[in-house]
Amino acid sequence: MSTFQDFPIRxxxxxxxxxxxxxxxxxxxxxxxxxxxxxxxxxxxxxxxxFPTRFKKIEWLTIYELTDGSDTAYLPRPxxxxxxxxxxxxxxxxxxxxxxxxxxxxxIYPRCFGCRYCMASCPYHARVFxxxxxxxxxxxxxxxxxxxxxxxxxxxxxxxxxxxxLMYAKDAAxxxxxxxxxxxxxxxxxxxxxxxxxxAITFGDVKNPEHAVYELVRSPYxxxxxxRLGTDPQVYYMSKRAWVRLQGDNYLANEEAQAGEGGAHHx
Amino acid sequence: MNRRTFLSFAAGAGAxxxxxxxxxxxxxxxxxxxxxxxxxxxxxxxxxxFAEMASKLDPAGTGVRVALVDGVPVGLxxxxxxxxxxxxxxxxxxxxxxxxxxxxxxxQPLVRTEAGLAPISWSDAEALLAEKLGxxxxxxxxxxxxxxxxxxxxxxxxxxxxSGSFYMMPGEAQSAHxxxxxxGGEGHLAYDIEGxxxxxxxxxxxxxxxxxxxxxxxxxxxxxxxxxxxxxKYVYAGPVLNNTxxxxxxxxxxxxxxxxxxxxxxxxxxxERGATARANGLDAFRRDVAANYSPARIERETGVRADTxxxxxxxxxxxxxxxxxxxxxxxxGAGARALMAALGLNAMLGRINVAGGVKIVPxxxxxxxxxGSAASRYSADLVPFLKKLAEGKASAGVLMVYDxxxxxxxxxxxxxxxxxxxxxxxxxxxxxxxxxAELADLVLPSSMxxxxxxxxxxxxxxxxxxxxxxxxxxxxxxxxxxxxDVLLSVARRLDIDLGYLAFKDVxxxxxxxxxxxxxxxxxxxxxxxxATTELVPDLSAAAAPAPRAQGEGLxxxxxxxxxxxxxxxxxxxxxxxxxxxGSDLMVQMNAKTARxxxxxxxxxxxxxxxxxxxxxxxxxxxxxxTGVVAAPLGFGHTAWDEYxxxxxxxxxxxxxxxxxxxxGLSVWSDTRVNxxxx
Numbered sequence: 027m028s029t030f031q032d033f034p035i036r037x038x039x040x041x042x043x044x045x046x047x048x049x050x051x052x053x054x055x056x057x058x059x060x061x062x063x064x065x066x067x068x069x070x071x072x073x074x075x076x077f078p079t080r081f082k083k084i085e086w087l088t089i090y091e092l093t094d095g096s097d098t099a100y101l102p103r104p105x106x107x108x109x110x111x112x113x114x115x116x117x118x119x120x121x122x123x124x125x126x127x128x129x130x131x132x133x134i135y136p137r138c139f140g141c142r143y144c145m146a147s148c149p150y151h152a153r154v155f156x157x158x159x160x161x162x163x164x165x166x167x168x169x170x171x172x173x174x175x176x177x178x179x180x181x182x183x184x185x186x187x188x189x190x191x192l193m194y195a196k197d198a199a200x201x202x203x204x205x206x207x208x209x210x211x212x213x214x215x216x217x218x219x220x221x222x223x224x225x226a227i228t229f230g231d232v233k234n235p236e237h238a239v240y241e242l243v244r245s246p247y248x249x250x251x252x253x254r255l256g257t258d259p260q261v262y263y264m265s266k267r268a269w270v271r272l273q274g275d276n277y278l279a280n281e282e283a284q285a286g287e288g289g290a291h292h293x
Numbered sequence: 294m295n296r297r298t299f300l301s302f303a304a305g306a307g308a309x310x311x312x313x314x315x316x317x318x319x320x321x322x323x324x325x326x327x328x329x330x331x332x333x334x335x336x337x338x339x340x341x342x343f344a345e346m347a348s349k350l351d352p353a354g355t356g357v358r359v360a361l362v363d364g365v366p367v368g369l370x371x372x373x374x375x376x377x378x379x380x381x382x383x384x385x386x387x388x389x390x391x392x393x394x395x396x397x398x399x400x401q402p403l404v405r406t407e408a409g410l411a412p413i414s415w416s417d418a419e420a421l422l423a424e425k426l427g428x429x430x431x432x433x434x435x436x437x438x439x440x441x442x443x444x445x446x447x448x449x450x451x452x453x454x455x456s457g458s459f460y461m462m463p464g465e466a467q468s469a470h471x472x473x474x475x476x477g478g479e480g481h482l483a484y485d486i487e488g489x490x491x492x493x494x495x496x497x498x499x500x501x502x503x504x505x506x507x508x509x510x511x512x513x514x515x516x517x518x519x520x521x522x523x524x525x526k527y528v529y530a531g532p533v534l535n536n537t538x539x540x541x542x543x544x545x546x547x548x549x550x551x552x553x554x555x556x557x558x559x560x561x562x563x564x565e566r567g568a569t570a571r572a573n574g575l576d577a578f579r580r581d582v583a584a585n586y587s588p589a590r591i592e593r594e595t596g597v598r599a600d601t602x603x604x605x606x607x608x609x610x611x612x613x614x615x616x617x618x619x620x621x622x623x624x625x626g627a628g629a630r631a632l633m634a635a636l637g638l639n640a641m642l643g644r645i646n647v648a649g650g651v652k653i654v655p656x657x658x659x660x661x662x663x664x665g666s667a668a669s670r671y672s673a674d675l676v677p678f679l680k681k682l683a684e685g686k687a688s689a690g691v692l693m694v695y696d697x698x699x700x701x702x703x704x705x706x707x708x709x710x711x712x713x714x715x716x717x718x719x720x721x722x723x724x725x726x727x728x729x730a731e732l733a734d735l736v737l738p739s740s741m742x743x744x745x746x747x748x749x750x751x752x753x754x755x756x757x758x759x760x761x762x763x764x765x766x767x768x769x770x771x772x773x774x775x776x777x778d779v780l781l782s783v784a785r786r787l788d789i790d791l792g793y794l795a796f797k798d799v800x801x802x803x804x805x806x807x808x809x810x811x812x813x814x815x816x817x818x819x820x821x822x823x824a825t826t827e828l829v830p831d832l833s834a835a836a837a838p839a840p841r842a843q844g845e846g847l848x849x850x851x852x853x854x855x856x857x858x859x860x861x862x863x864x865x866x867x868x869x870x871x872x873x874x875g876s877d878l879m880v881q882m883n884a885k886t887a888r889x890x891x892x893x894x895x896x897x898x899x900x901x902x903x904x905x906x907x908x909x910x911x912x913x914x915x916x917x918x919t920g921v922v923a924a925p926l927g928f929g930h931t932a933w934d935e936y937x938x939x940x941x942x943x944x945x946x947x948x949x950x951x952x953x954x955x956x957g958l959s960v961w962s963d964t965r966v967n968x969x970x971x
Contacts (some may be wrong), residue, residue, distance in 0.1 A: 040519070042519040042520075044517070044519075044540065045513075045514060045517060045519065045540055046540070047500055047501060047510070047536040047537065047539055047540050048536055048539065049383065049384050049500075049501055049536055049855070049856065049857060050384045050855075050857035050869065050872035051381075051382055051383055051384040051387050051857070053384075053857075053871060053872050054384045054387040054388050054857065054868050054869055054872065055369070055382065055387050057868055057871060058367075058368050058369065058387065058390065058391060058868055059368055061336060062871070064391075064867035064868055064870045064871070064936060065870060065871065083871060084871075085871050089872070091874070091876075093914070093915070093916075095915060096915050098534055098539055098914075098915075098916055099539070100539065159330045159331055159333070160333065161331075162334065163394065163395070163396045163867060163934075164394075164396070165394040165770065166391070166394040166395075166867070167334035168365055168394065169365060169366065169367050169390070169391065169393065169394055170334060170335075170336045170337065170367065171336065171337075171341075171360065171362075171367045171368045172336050172337045172338060172339065172341060172362060172367070173336075173368075174336070175336055176333040176334055176335075176336060177333075178330075178333055179330055217370075220370060220371050220380070220382075221369075221370075221371050221381060221382035221387060222381065223381035223382070223383060223500070223506070223507045223510035223511065223514075224381070224500065224510045224511075224513055224514045224540065225380075225381070225510075225511065225514035225515075226514075228519065241520075242519055242520055245519070245520035247520050248520070264519055264520055
């Protein structure tokens with residue numbers, strides 16, 4: 027069991043589900059930024075009736091559709107960057123760790139030998155395994171970004187909160203003669219949060235009162251996924267709709283009324 | 294040799310072989326060579342530079358910052374200062390960079406030979422086109438799908454000089470121009486959505502596929518601060534809980550194509566409350582509304598309950614700055630009626646020419662002689678022309694198609710493909726091998742927006758006049774050229790002087806005519822103007838009875854457009870492939886409709902409508918109102934690439950357009966279909 031490490035900075039993402047249209051711009055931006063190859067086979071699998079594509083699709087950010095039978099909501103799910111990450115404690119190769127100020131859970135591809143124990147332990151299905159070598163259509167490999175290395179067949183990968191953007195923001199702060207550990211609000215935002223047309227994704231240091239997320243995580247409408255497992259995610263969700271909040275965790279019938287009122291929030 | 298010696302020899306050979314390295318080496322080689330995977334491509338290790346551009350693929354004209362490494366576009370970021378993006382990027386604009394190297398791109402000019410399409414040089418291709426145009430003078434037609442570019446002026450002027458006809462692909466911009474024309478105005482219909490405190494969307498999918506969707510989404514976001522009370526109310530009326538409705542404060546279920554009726558029903562309810570308008574032809578409007586659009590009748594025809602309608606009218610009347618935006622649920626086929634009715638309703642609410650209401654942005658001055666006004670370029674109705682062409686009742690010696698895919702993305706798609714085949718000589722200027730290009734006799738690939746000079750002037754629905762210039766950010770990846778330049782060169786071969794040698798000069802003239810700074814535009818600055826044209830609408834025709842639904846089926850068809858799945862111009866981009874959900878490919882209906890139709894979840898069905906048939910599996914969801922079947926647009930491609938081809942079926946095939954002689958614009962937003970198990 028990993029022990030809780032309290033960092034002075036806690037990079038957090040707040041996703042307002044009531045503002046998410048499910049348009050997919052975040053997924054497209056993430057794929058481009060992080061050099062995720064387009065997968066034609068995956069489409070064939072979807073069309074090919076009944077293939078279990080869920081865990082074969084390479085996607086760092088997945089948009090889930092929630093419904094209570096009449097209403098609908100969309101829930102984008104990146105890696106939760108848990109405060110108590112279950113993946114870290116099980117990794118035999120220390121390929122994934124949580125050891126940097128800010129609390130982003132790392133994934134070091136050259137160390138990973140593909141045992142997929144982390145995938146089994148992650149309650150959010152945030153990790154994906156490369157069953158195959160990534161293949162780009164001819165010429166498209168010239169358009170790779172310099173930000174993220176290409177992952178080989180046989181390794182696990184996941185969302186990094188666009189960690190390279192944190193590095194760039196720190197570099198920019200150093201060049202400007204500012205403290206790289208005191209980035210202003212908006213200096214570091216992952217690709218998904220930057221492009222979101224409805225501004226459903228807010229990003230920042232949840233411990234810094236000058237960042238917008240500081241207030242948002244303290245809202246009575248804020249909740250986290252499967253909070254009662256004790257994983258302490260750094261991704262927060264907001265919804266004014268009680269049924270959406272209720273779907274964030276597994277509740278017994280006698281707990282639902284209390285849980286639906288909100289208030290399950292942490293700083 | 295006896296048995297004993299044979300066995301001894303065999304055992305000896307076996308043991309001998311085992312002590313040599315041969316079996317181990319072979320095993321090792323097998324394990325290596327069966328797992329000899331390709332090397333991973335290496336990522337570049339250079340600095341990233343950013344340059345601004347306006348998306349030409351996204352009809353919302355979103356501004357994006359393109360990330361370039363060594364002159365190669367590798368990624369994108371949001372453009373905070375662009376008035377049409379405000380920091381947001383749509384899925385379509387986000388995918389535009391990745392489409393540069395799409396397998397579907399046409400890599401060089403192609404000409405049809407007996408063996409199929411074969412490469413041809415640009416100079417031979419231009420000579421061939423000039424010859425064909427010269428011979429077919431008076432019998433040429435051109436279709437353009439570019440709603441925002443000055444390139445249309447070059448095309449229209451060339452058609453004018455060749456006595457040909459010029460058509461725009463039908464869409465919201467055409468509906469808006471036609472509606473304004475019918476109401477006695479001219480210019481661009483603009484919605485000041487940021488200034489509104491109550492936004493009623495009638496059919497218009499304003500946060501996803503309608504108008505300046507990204508800007509609208511930002512306005513929605515500003516008025517709905519997370520965790521705080523909203524400062525504006527957004528209401529969506531339509532048949533499907535689409536990407537817009539899902540975040541709106543209220544979803545009112547209304548049958549497909551009901552926008553005009555609901556708007557006029559609301560006008561009726563407002564008239565009951567004593568509302569009036571500053572408009573001409575008010576008496577005729579009042580008479581028509583009173584006679585044909587009573588709330589009880591609206592309930593029967595559209596499914597919107599009379600008391601809901603009255604409540605909505607009361608909310609609109611009580612709001613300080615209400616705004617009504619109407620349109621087709623899928624961005625085309627609304628005709629002019631929906632927008633005329635919505636303008637009538639906005640006039641009743643006193644929301645024309647005011648902040649937070651409807652404004653008219655003046656047309657940009659034309660710079661190519663003979664191009665005519667924007668309204669005149671939108672005046673011809675494409676669908677009836679193509680129908681006649683397919684049936685042999687009209688002719689086109691040369692048919693040129695730019696930035697559009699009429700063989701796929703129009704009602705009765707199969708008939709439209711037939712029309713393209715029937716044309717004497719079809720020229721496609723598509724960047725991609727789309728359905729129309731596959732049928733063409735000559736394919737002259739256009740460079741993509743990243744590779745050419747182009748511009749964007751005030752897309753439909755923008756709140757003010759906006760002008761952005763795109764300059765080539767990357768060298769063309771293939772042997773492609775900007776179509777406007779190609780046609781300027783072909784015009785010279787025909788001894789037609791359009792007044793310019795290069796399209797860049799046309800754009801410079803446009804910038805000067807607008808009073809914009811060419812150099813600043815080149816650096817990515819956006820020219821804006823708050824100038825508006827006063828409109829006192831003539832409402833006499835705004836409430837005239839509209840054409841009936843097409844088809845005799847029991848269910849109403851609601852096509853759904855989602856920009857991550859592509860658009861009328863572009864098939865599912867490779868980068869968007871991951872965003873396709875299984876249910877996206879299915880036709881959707883609610884449990885009650887499924888029960889009434891006798892179909893179950895996952896069942897394969899055939900939808901037959903007035904235009905044709907499509908097959909799909911059924912997904913049951915309460916996101917669709919009773920009596921309606923929702924069908925996704927963007928699938929069923931037969932051309933393009935492995936990412937989009939052969940995936941699902943094309944819902945455009947089922948639609949059929951109804952003539953509307955009074956407005957001169959066909960309508961296909963209200964189609965009835967039958968459903969049967971396939």
